[in-house]
Amino acid sequence: MATITIESFDQxxxxxxxxxxVSIQRDEFGFDITAEDQPDLRSIPxxxxxGLGGFWVAKSNGTVVGTIGLKDxxxxxxxxxxxxxxSSFRSGEFKVGPRLLDRLIDQAGKQGCTRLFLGTxxxxxxxxxxxxKHVFVQIPAESLPPAFPRMALDTRFYMRPxx
Numbered sequence: 001m002a003t004i005t006i007e008s009f010d011q012x013x014x015x016x017x018x019x020x021x022v023s024i025q026r027d028e029f030g031f032d033i034t035a036e037d038q039p040d041l042r043s044i045p046x047x048x049x050x051g052l053g054g055f056w057v058a059k060s061n062g063t064v065v066g067t068i069g070l071k072d073x074x075x076x077x078x079x080x081x082x083x084x085x086x087s088s089f090r091s092g093e094f095k096v097g098p099r100l101l102d103r104l105i106d107q108a109g110k111q112g113c114t115r116l117f118l119g120t121x122x123x124x125x126x127x128x129x130x131x132x133k134h135v136f137v138q139i140p141a142e143s144l145p146p147a148f149p150r151m152a153l154d155t156r157f158y159m160r161p162x163x
Contacts, residue, residue: 001133002060002061002089002094002100003059003060003061004058004059004065004089004094004095005059005061006057006058006099006100006124007057007059007157008054008056008111008159009048009049009054009055009056009067009125010043011024011044011063013044013057014041014044014092015042016057016063017057017063017064017067018035018041018042018073018159019065019086020064020065020067021038021041021065021082021083021085022034022035022038022041024084024086024087024114027094028087029123030104030113031153033162036056037046039049039143040069040081040082041082042077044069044116044120046066047069047071047113048069048070048081048094048102049072050072050117051072051111052070052072052076052078052108052111052113053069053070053072053078053105054069054070054107054111054123055067055068055070055072055082056100056103056104057066057068058085058096058099058100058151060089060094064162065088065089065096066083066085066086066089066096066100067082067083067084067100068080068081068082068083068101069081069082069083070101070104070107070108070116071115072113073122073145073148073149073150073155074145075145075147076110076112076113076114076115077114077115077116077117077145078108078113078115078116078117079115079116079118079119079148079149080101080104080116080118080133081149083097083100083101083118083127085097085100097130101134105160105162106115106146108162109162109163113129113162114161114162114163115159115160115161115162116136116142116159116160116162117139117148117157117158118131118136118149118157118158119144119146119148119150119154119155119156119157119159120154120155120156120157120159121153121154121156122153122155122156124156128156131158131160134160135160136158136159136160137158137159137160138156138158139157139158139159141154141157143157144157
């Protein structure tokens with residue numbers, strides 16, 4: 001049985017994070033995207049790990065199998081970003097996705113975050129179900145805070161109040 005740990009991102013794991021995220025984006029979802037198209041992946045500490053933000057990785061026996069980031073967007077609000085879990089760790093047996101999300105929500109609440117926002121695509125129906133199961137409600141793009149870091153692929157948006 002694999003042992004799963006959830007840890008704060010450490011810069012020495014940067015390439016493992018990049019490899020996981022880009023492989024899921026390209027190989028599973030067929031997006032024509034590279035690490036260079038996502039400059040936040042090479043600057044995780046300065047992009048995510050400040051203010052209310054953070055970045056966490058799930059590891060199985062030392063190997064990165066999941067990621068989740070929280071970007072501080074001001075006014076006590078945060079943007080959930082870069083939630084990716086290796087396909088072999090998505091089953092209910094491991095609970096990597098829920099554990100990553102719980103860590104982010106717990107840390108965001110402790111830091112004083114009052115609302116979380118996220119963007120995804122229409123095609124990610126499993127993600128929609130996951131977020132809705134975890135108390136996120138769909139909102140129109142017009143309801144996003146001005147500082148929300150909208151991605152070009154984002155077409156569906158969610159919000160979850162904290163506290």
